[in-house]
Amino acid sequence: MEVFExxxxxxxxxxxxxxxxxxxxxxxxxxxxxxLISILPMPAFTTLAQRMAVAxxxxxxxxxxxxxxxxxxxxxxGIAIRLIEFAKVLVGRLxxxxxMVNITANMLFGAISGSAAAASSAIGSFMGPKMTEEGYxxxxxxxxxxxxxxxxxxxxxxNIMIVYSLASGGVSIAALFLAGYIPGLLxxxxxxxxxxxxxxxxxxxxxxxxGFKEGVxxxxxxxxxxxxxxxxxxxxxxxxxxxxxxSAIAVVYTLxxxxxxxxxxxxxxxxxxxxxxxxxxxxxxxIGTSMGLSWVMxxxxxxxxxxxGLLAISNDKIVLLILIxxxxxxxxxxxxxxxxxxxxxxxxxxxxxxxxxDPIHFGIIMxxxxxxGLCTPPVGSVxxxxxxxxxxxxxxxxxxxxxLFVAMVVVLLIxxxxxxxxxxxxxxxxx
Numbered sequence: 398m399e400v401f402e403x404x405x406x407x408x409x410x411x412x413x414x415x416x417x418x419x420x421x422x423x424x425x426x427x428x429x430x431x432x433l434i435s436i437l438p439m440p441a442f443t444t445l446a447q448r449m450a451v452a453x454x455x456x457x458x459x460x461x462x463x464x465x466x467x468x469x470x471x472x473x474x475g476i477a478i479r480l481i482e483f484a485k486v487l488v489g490r491l492x493x494x495x496x497m498v499n500i501t502a503n504m505l506f507g508a509i510s511g512s513a514a515a516a517s518s519a520i521g522s523f524m525g526p527k528m529t530e531e532g533y534x535x536x537x538x539x540x541x542x543x544x545x546x547x548x549x550x551x552x553x554x555x556n557i558m559i560v561y562s563l564a565s566g567g568v569s570i571a572a573l574f575l576a577g578y579i580p581g582l583l584x585x586x587x588x589x590x591x592x593x594x595x596x597x598x599x600x601x602x603x604x605x606x607x608g609f610k611e612g613v614x615x616x617x618x619x620x621x622x623x624x625x626x627x628x629x630x631x632x633x634x635x636x637x638x639x640x641x642x643x644s645a646i647a648v649v650y651t652l653x654x655x656x657x658x659x660x661x662x663x664x665x666x667x668x669x670x671x672x673x674x675x676x677x678x679x680x681x682x683x684i685g686t687s688m689g690l691s692w693v694m695x696x697x698x699x700x701x702x703x704x705x706g707l708l709a710i711s712n713d714k715i716v717l718l719i720l721i722x723x724x725x726x727x728x729x730x731x732x733x734x735x736x737x738x739x740x741x742x743x744x745x746x747x748x749x750x751x752x753x754x755d756p757i758h759f760g761i762i763m764x765x766x767x768x769x770g771l772c773t774p775p776v777g778s779v780x781x782x783x784x785x786x787x788x789x790x791x792x793x794x795x796x797x798x799x800x801l802f803v804a805m806v807v808v809l810l811i812x813x814x815x816x817x818x819x820x821x822x823x824x825x826x827x828x
Contacts (some may be wrong), residue, residue: 402697406431420733421679424740425686428693435696445689452688453681455563456641457570461556462677463644468510469669470651475660476622477519480505483619486612488589493596494603495531497589499524499538500545504585507549509625511556513771513779517546521786531602535789537595540797543783544805545588547768550734551761552581554629554647559640560684560735561760564691564742568756570640571633572828576757576819580765580812587804595800621657625650634826680735687739695743704748714752718813721745722766726806729770733778737767757823758816765809769802 410427414420425445432441471477481502488497499520507516521542528538550557553574562570595601607615628650629643638646655661661669694700707717725745728737742763749759771779774791784791812818 402431402434403699403702405434406694406697406699414731420736421682421686424683424690424736428686428690431693431697445693448689448692449685452563453685457559457563458681458684460559460641460644461680462673463641463648464511464554464556465676465680466669466673467644467647467651468512468515469673470648470655470661471506471510471622472515472519473655473661473665473669475658476509476651476654477502477506478523479615479619479622480509481520481523482615483623486607486615490603491589492593492603493601495524495528495533496538496541496592496596496601499528499541500548500585500589500592503542503545504548504552504581505619505623507546508552508554508581509549509622511549511554513546513550513768514782516549517542517779517783518786520546521783525787533601534599534797535787536793537797539783539787539789539794540801541588541592542787543772543779543794544798544801545585546779546783547771547805548581548585548588550768550771551577551584551764553577554626554640554643555764556680557734557738557764557767558760561738561742561764563684564688564739565746565756565760568760569823569828572757572823573760574630574633574640575823575826575828576761577764578822579818580761580808583811583818584765584768584805584808587808588801591800591804621654625654683733683735684739687736691740691743694740700744700747703744704751707748708751712752714749714754715814717748717752718754718762721749722762722809722813725763725766726769729767730773730777732770734764734767734771737770738763755816755820757828758819761819762809762813765805765812769805769809772798772802 406427409430410423413423413426418426429441429445432445481498484498484501484505488494488501491497502520502524503516506520507513510516521539524542525538529535549555555574555577558573558577559570562568562573625647629647632638632646633640633643707720710720711717725737725741728741746756746759750756771777774780780791780794784794
């Protein structure tokens with residue numbers, strides 16, 4: 398019976414995805430159909446509804462709407478342009494200067510906002526036209542913006558780390574935040590090295606030199622925005638507030654900056670709040686249905702079956718991590734990051750923990766894996782946003798994306814097999 402339930406789950410879920418049913422509804426319907434095989438309709442419906450409600454009844458999840466709102470305020474509050482100007486001071490004179498600026502600005506903005514979508518939209522809308530004016534290929538410019546925007550999901554604060562903490566059964570959010578810094582910086586560095594090599598080969602121009610006085614002014618202009626990272630992460634590490642409380646503080650801080658910069662007026666707030674509500678509603682629906690499906694999979698003993706299957710292939714940690722990486726890279730192509738984390742964490746985490754992999758380290762591996770999927774068709778949300786901002790078709794971006802994908806995968810493998818890169822900072826700070 399368990400095999401039949403698993404087949405119904407997989408076939409119904411994949412069929413709904415192929416038919417174009419939204420991912421949240423595909424997850425919910427597939428879970429319901431699977432449960433209906435085992436129990437009567439009324440208990441099945443009430444059980445799933447209860448599981449969805451319980452999944453959303455979490456104090457930690459309050460951080461998501463606050464961080465989304467902070468990201469929306471940053472997107473319209475004049476923060477992006479100040480970070481871009483600061484990035485020009487840091488890396489503008491390197492080979493392929495504007496590509497370096499794009500990557501650095503995305504890392505800064507993504508880290509502050511915690512949103513790859515917000516970063517690709519805000520930075521891409523400024524940098525895309527500038528790069529085109531300087532003679533950069535439009536497809537290449539968009540590819541650089543799309544891939545570098547995902548670094549903000551690894552560099553904290555990050556909503557997806559909060560989701561992973563929920564799915565893993567309570568891994569420390571503060572420890573995950575700390576674990577993401579070095580891997581996120583390495584991902585950005587890998588993209589910068591690749592972009593520099595391409596720029597050198599294509600003879601793209603370097604940026605104009607910036608005088609010391611002008612550089613200092615641009616740095617000072619960017620300091621209030623960058624200081625948000627110090628406030629949020631420093632406060633969490635010092636124990637002054639939780640990640641959820643930090644998200645609310647981020648909103649207040651960002652709102653103050655937006656008012657000071659005079660980029661947001663009262664008439665803008667209804668639109669900002671509506672976008673925040675829309676994004677949060679989608680994320681919460683995905684969390685609810687995904688957690689319901691996770692319970693159904695546990696009821697059908699799917700995690701145990703997958704774990705036994707993987708261990709039957711090999712009990713070597715290196716081999717299994719390669720297999721899991723491959724599976725997650727494929728999953729990321731067809732599934733958005735939030736449901737993928739919620740569905741596959743309960744399946745893979747027990748297997749890797751049994752082999753001695755730290756749950757914090759595995760969380761970083763999973764998030765970095767799925768970042769690649771955000772940049773790939775057919776469901777890569779950052780890919781579509783980046784192409785829309787650049788006003789370019791997806792077919793023109795695919796080829797320039799390939800070397801950047803390779804860089805991301807190489808960094809992923811380094812992070813996978815050298816766990817201290819992720820775990821060193823949390824351990825030094827006592828997590």
